Amino acid sequence: MKILLFGASGQLGHEINSRALDLEFEMICPVQSELDISEEAQVLFLAERSKPDLIINAAAYTAVDQAESERDLAFAVNRDGAAAVARAAKRIGSRMIHISTDYVFSGEGNSPLREDSPTAPLNVYGLSKLEGEQAVLSILGQNALIVRTSSLHGRHGVNFVHTMIKLFKERESVSVVRDQVMSPCWAGWLAEVVLDLGRIAASGVVHASCAGAVSWYDFAQAILESVQGKDAQARRCRLEPIGADQFARPARRPRYSVLDCSRLAQLLGRKPISWQEGLRAHLAELGYEQR
Ligand SMILES: NC(=O)c1ccc[n+]([C@@H]2O[C@H](COP(=O)([O-])OP(=O)(O)OC[C@H]3O[C@@H](n4cnc5c(N)ncnc54)[C@H](OP(=O)(O)O)[C@@H]3O)[C@@H](O)[C@H]2O)c1
Numbered sequence: 001m002k003i004l005l006f007g008a009s010g011q012l013g014h015e016i017n018s019r020a021l022d023l024e025f026e027m028i029c030p031v032q033s034e035l036d037i038s039e040e041a042q043v044l045f046l047a048e049r050s051k052p053d054l055i056i057n058a059a060a061y062t063a064v065d066q067a068e069s070e071r072d073l074a075f076a077v078n079r080d081g082a083a084a085v086a087r088a089a090k091r092i093g094s095r096m097i098h099i100s101t102d103y104v105f106s107g108e109g110n111s112p113l114r115e116d117s118p119t120a121p122l123n124v125y126g127l128s129k130l131e132g133e134q135a136v137l138s139i140l141g142q143n144a145l146i147v148r149t150s151s152l153h154g155r156h157g158v159n160f161v162h163t164m165i166k167l168f169k170e171r172e173s174v175s176v177v178r179d180q181v182m183s184p185c186w187a188g189w190l191a192e193v194v195l196d197l198g199r200i201a202a203s204g205v206v207h208a209s210c211a212g213a214v215s216w217y218d219f220a221q222a223i224l225e226s227v228q229g230k231d232a233q234a235r236r237c238r239l240e241p242i243g244a245d246q247f248a249r250p251a252r253r254p255r256y257s258v259l260d261c262s263r264l265a266q267l268l269g270r271k272p273i274s275w276q277e278g279l280r281a282h283l284a285e286l287g288y289e290q291r
Pocket residue numbers: 006007008009010011012013031032033035036037038057058059060061062077081099100101102129149150151152153157158
């Protein structure tokens with residue numbers, strides 16, 4: 001299968017590309033400096049020239065807080081860029097997998113969110129991603145699959161795991177929000193899932209995150225316990241739980257954004273790994289634990 005992947009330099013895109021190459025897929029991976037997905041003519045030109053069987057869009061404007069003050073840019077990439085990729089896929093008759101987010105939900109409930117749960121984004125990033133999903137589905141219909149994931153962490157890029165490890169090594173104490181609950185998702189696992197979904201040509205919307213639910217504070221605690229074994233400064237670091245209202249940020253976040261991944265399990269015939277397994281795998285890549 002020939003795959004055109006947008007966003008290959010990002011946290012998830014990097015994992016998709018490296019796994020796809022191991023599996024001997026043919027990969028075309030333009031980086032942002034070569035191709036901006038919001039430049040429709042460029043996207044179409046590359047799609048027509050390369051004629052992939054599948055286009056994966058892992059490119060996105062992901063600066064959640066900054067999006068509040070860069071609304072136009074967030075929409076240009078997450079809605080208009082996604083639509084440009086979908087129109088190119090339609091023109092060449094290719095399928096498309098588009099990556100989206102749990103931030104399309106408001107997070108006011110207490111039970112895992114299904115693909116058909118009502119959406120109500122709390123911030124500009126979430127709204128721009130939701131409108132991107134809608135554009136892709138309306139352009140491509142059955143030839144599109146939206147994969148919604150949550151709280152990604154992987155070897156490449158800026159993420160909560162890397163931020164925590166850095167802080168544990170530098171500080172005496174670190175405060176982390178205890179009243180927002182989610183499912184952390186290891187990008188290495190998700191990359192395999194995305195490629196498997198590409199092989200079975202699934203369509204519609206599917207939720208894909210590691211199993212289990214945890215607050216950011218408890219997630220940080222699990223990271224700290226692993227890092228303490230190897231780092232003397234981290235052994236001295238204390239973790240303090242705080243409320244989200246004590247940690248003011250420009251963008252509001254969902255209080256509960258755990259995704260129900262039963263459709264994914266049905267499609268692939270296997271259950272997602274737990275968030276603990278995902279964290280162990282990531283930390284093993286950083287040299288902290290054995291898998
Ligand atoms: N990170 C999370 O916690 C999270 C949670 C839920 C869902 N998601 C979704 O998962 C997907 C992957 O996220 P990620 O964490 O891998 O993001 P990331 O690390 O920020 O990577 C985003 C990628 O998009 C590229 N990009 C940005 N604007 C572009 C443009 N205009 N044209 C072409 N490429 C552009 C970036 O290129 P540069 O490297 O050149 O900037 C980078 O390769 C996104 O759809 C995101 O919305 C992420």
